[in-house]
Amino acid sequence: MQSIPxxxxxxxxxxxxxxxxxxxxxxxxxxxxxxxxxxxxxxxLDEIDGVKYVIFVGTGAVATAVIFSSVFPGMYNTFIARTFQKVYDGILA
Structure with a gap:
């Protein structure tokens, strides 16, 4: 538990x-x-099921950005720390 801080x-x-x-x-x-x-x-394009196309795409763009911003740094940083920086090997030692 000392390694968590x-x-x-x-x-x-x-x-x-x-x-x-x-x-x-x-x-x-x-x-x-x-x-x-x-x-x-x-x-x-005018509308998709009664919704303006800009609003339709804007909602998807915001959702994609939120998911990407939260998932990518965690996954990528974990990969780099484990593969190249050997951080987890140091923690386990």
């Missing part, structure tokens, strides 16, 4: 380094999808 401090230290990129991409990606697909394709 150490892992938490390590993750917090790393997050302080990359929070700008993570936050920027989480905001920018849905906007690109919304403007590119929502407004671009939305110019050719």
């Amino acid at each position: 150490a892992i938490w401090v390590r993750e917090l230290t790393l997050f302080k380094r990359y929070w700008r990129g993570t936050t920027f991409s989480a905001i920018l990606e849905p906007l690109i999808f919304l403007f590119g697909i929502g407004l671009g394709v939305g110019a050719f």
Whole structure:
């Protein structure tokens, strides 16, 4: 149980380094999808089941961004920490 605070401090230290990129991409990606697909394709389509296409795509873009922002850093950071940085081998030692 002693290693849990150490892992938490390590993750917090790393997050302080990359929070700008993570936050920027989480905001920018849905906007690109919304403007590119929502407004671009939305110019050719009116409604889907009574819902404007921009709103339909916007909801999906926001949901995708939320899921991606929460799942990807955890999965990718775990893979890097385990495969290349050997963090988990150090914890178990």
